[in-house]
Amino acid sequence: MKKVLTIAGSDSGGGAGIQADLKTFQERGVFGTSVITAITAQNTLGVHGVYPQELSAVEAQLDAVLSDIGTDAAKTGMLFSAELIQLVARKIQEYSVPSLVIDPVMIAKGGAPLLKKEAVEALRKVLLPLGAVITPNVPEASELLGGRRIEGVKEMEEAAKELYQLGPKAVVVKGGHLDGEQSVDVLFDGEKWYHFASDRIETRHTHGTGCTFSACIAAEMAKGRTIPEAVRTAKDFITHAIQHSLEIGKGVGPTHHAAYRLVGEKSPSSPTV
């Protein structure tokens, strides 16, 4: 069985972070391992506390997983500080971790910061160049490009091309935060752009979409899929998960990680434009 590692924060509410990643790995038929960078006290109403783990605790987890079990792909999520980013980057190089998907998590849906402001530079310079794929949403892409305005697909394409210059092998700019009848994600792999579009689903229960999407890309890459194939599957997977999202808690509920399996691949919802 292929193995995939998530290096991310814990979401006690179960919809995002490590929990979303492991559920996604299970659904995609890969063996999931985890390194917890921070614990969050979180539910559908928001983030109530952030407890970054000590560097030595994160290093010990990375060594434990990578020295014994190894991995066929990995993803990063919430990394919180420049020190944690530097540590993770060093270990990824030390163990030659393949197929690294970087979700540059910065701010939770409710507005709580999951990455210190001063850590953006470390993310940009130290970690992003190691990525096989990076998956910023529109606000994250904008922040990584120094506050660039991104309001449509054309600007997403330009942003993806510029982010590619930072060194990753491919960039997906996700369109969940834009308006419009369709939610379009733009992939640039250094040669061409691919668009993955789905009808925008009317729901507020979208907690964990970004985590789930990047975890699915990593799982598919572990199984040997090309980057465009992996992104296409992830788009289908997250679209089903949002279509069947769960009204759990009093606020923004999570997506349904098992929806793709339960509903099947019948209604391919992401034609490549």
Ligand SMILES: Nc1ncnc2c1ncn2[C@@H]1O[C@H](COP(=O)(O)OP(=O)(O)OP(=O)(O)O)[C@@H](O)[C@H]1O
């Ligand atoms: N309302 C929606 N309808 C259809 N697809 C959506 C919707 N919202 C997000 N998506 C899709 O979900 C995936 C994640 O995109 P999004 O931009 O929401 O990421 P994110 O901002 O990192 O997630 P989050 O907002 O949960 O932090 C993308 O494939 C995007 O197109």
Ligand SMILES: Cc1ncc(COP(=O)(O)O)c(N)n1
């Ligand atoms: C621990 C943790 N990590 C990440 C996110 C963002 O989640 P997403 O962008 O998938 O909604 C979150 N809310 N909590």
